[in-house]
Amino acid sequence: MDSRKEEPALESGTGSFIPADSNESCAPGDDSQDIIRINRITKVFGNAPPLTAVDHVSFSVRRGEIFGLLGPNGAGKSTLIRILTTLMMPTSGTACVDRFDVGRDDERVRAIIGVCPQNSTLDVELTAYENLEFYGNLLNVDRDQLPARIWELLKMVNLSDRAHMPVRTFSGGMRRKLEIVRAFLHYPLILFLDEPTIGLDPEFRREVWQQVARLNTMNTTIILTTHYMDEAEKLCHRIAFMNQGRLVALDTPANLKKIIPTGELVEIGYGNGHYDPGVIPLIQAREAVLGVEVHEQLLRISAKNGSQALPGILDDLEQFGITARSITIRAPSLEDVFIYLTGTGLAGGRTE
Numbered sequence: 001m002d003s004r005k006e007e008p009a010l011e012s013g014t015g016s017f018i019p020a021d022s023n024e025s026c027a028p029g030d031d032s033q034d035i036i037r038i039n040r041i042t043k044v045f046g047n048a049p050p051l052t053a054v055d056h057v058s059f060s061v062r063r064g065e066i067f068g069l070l071g072p073n074g075a076g077k078s079t080l081i082r083i084l085t086t087l088m089m090p091t092s093g094t095a096c097v098d099r100f101d102v103g104r105d106d107e108r109v110r111a112i113i114g115v116c117p118q119n120s121t122l123d124v125e126l127t128a129y130e131n132l133e134f135y136g137n138l139l140n141v142d143r144d145q146l147p148a149r150i151w152e153l154l155k156m157v158n159l160s161d162r163a164h165m166p167v168r169t170f171s172g173g174m175r176r177k178l179e180i181v182r183a184f185l186h187y188p189l190i191l192f193l194d195e196p197t198i199g200l201d202p203e204f205r206r207e208v209w210q211q212v213a214r215l216n217t218m219n220t221t222i223i224l225t226t227h228y229m230d231e232a233e234k235l236c237h238r239i240a241f242m243n244q245g246r247l248v249a250l251d252t253p254a255n256l257k258k259i260i261p262t263g264e265l266v267e268i269g270y271g272n273g274h275y276d277p278g279v280i281p282l283i284q285a286r287e288a289v290l291g292v293e294v295h296e297q298l299l300r301i302s303a304k305n306g307s308q309a310l311p312g313i314l315d316d317l318e319q320f321g322i323t324a325r326s327i328t329i330r331a332p333s334l335e336d337v338f339i340y341l342t343g344t345g346l347a348g349g350r351t352e
Helices: 077-084 106-111 128-138 146-156 172-183 202-216 229-235 253-257 279-284 306-319 334-342
Strands: 034-045 051-062 066-070 092-097 113-116 190-194 221-225 238-243 246-251 264-269 289-294 298-303 326-330
Touching: 034 077, 034 221, 051 077, 051 092, 051 221, 051 238, 051 246, 066 077, 066 202, 066 229, 077 092, 077 190, 077 221, 106 113, 113 172, 128 146, 128 172, 146 172, 172 190, 172 202, 202 221, 202 229, 221 229, 229 334, 238 253, 238 334, 246 253, 246 334, 253 334, 264 306, 279 289, 279 306, 298 306, 306 326
Parallel strands: 066 221, 066 238, 113 190, 190 221
Antiparallel strands: 034 051, 034 092, 238 246, 264 298, 264 326, 289 298
C-alpha cells in the first residue's frame, strides 16, 4: 500500500540528460565536460514477444567522476554496460565514448576502456603476475614497460608477496582486487566496474572502495554498478536509477534523497503478529504524516518529524490491536528514494 499525499516533480541534475539527435557527432568541443554521451539507447531482444531491456535511455557522464548505475536485477544496467563496452549493439540510439561512436569505432573504444565484469575471468591456474602479463600482452602494452606496471599494480593492492602464487590459492577479495587492477593495466580513460564487491566480506569491501577511490584520483572516470547503497553513497559523485529498462532519476546522492518530501522515516515492525489494514487511513490522516507504505511486515511512514509523530502513530496501532515489535526513526536512504519512485526495492520485491 502506498498512500502518499503528494508526488514531487522529478528533476535530474544539471547536464544529466542530452537532447535526442540522431546526427550528433561524437567529437566533443574543447570545453566538453562529458566523456560518455548516451542518446535514446534502446535494446530489444527477441520478437515473440519482444523484451525491451533498455528503453530510450539518455544521459551523460562527466570526465573524472565516479558514476553509479543502480537498479534491481533486470533493470537494464548490465545490458547498457555491454553496449558501452562494445560487447552488444543497441537496437536504436547512439552512444559516444570520449570521441568515438559505439558501433563504428569499437576498436578505438576498447583501447580507452577497462572492464571488470561481475563474473570472474581470471585463470586460476596462472599466478597473479602471469594473469596480468597475459592481459597486458593482449592489450599490446609496451613489453619494456609491462613488468614495472605489473609490479606497480600488485603493490597497489598489497599482492606483491603473492605475485608468483596460483590465483586458485587466493581468497575472493584478493581475486577481486586483482581483477580490478587488471582492468586498469593499460591506463584506461574509463573503468567499468560491474558489482565489484558482490559476495565480499565487509573488510574486503572497504579495501576495494579504497582502491576504486585511488584509481579515480588518477583522472580515471569510473562507471560503477552495485546493489550496495552504502557503497554507492560513499563512492559516487552522481547516481542514475534504472528500473524496467528506463532511467527514473539521476542526480547526486544528496539531491536524490531530497526527492522524498520528509525529514525522517519511521519504520515499525509488527512481525508475524496481528495486522489490520484499516489503521492506514488513520495514520495517514495525521498532519505530520506524508505517506505510509506496508512492506514485509513493516510499516514505513514518512513524517515531517518522526519523533513527535511516533506517540500518535502508536496510539493508532493500539486501537487496531497491532503490537509494535520494533521501531526505527532515521533519515531517508537511497534505497528509500528508489522505493518511493518505483514502489520496488533494489532487491526486486514490490511494496504493497
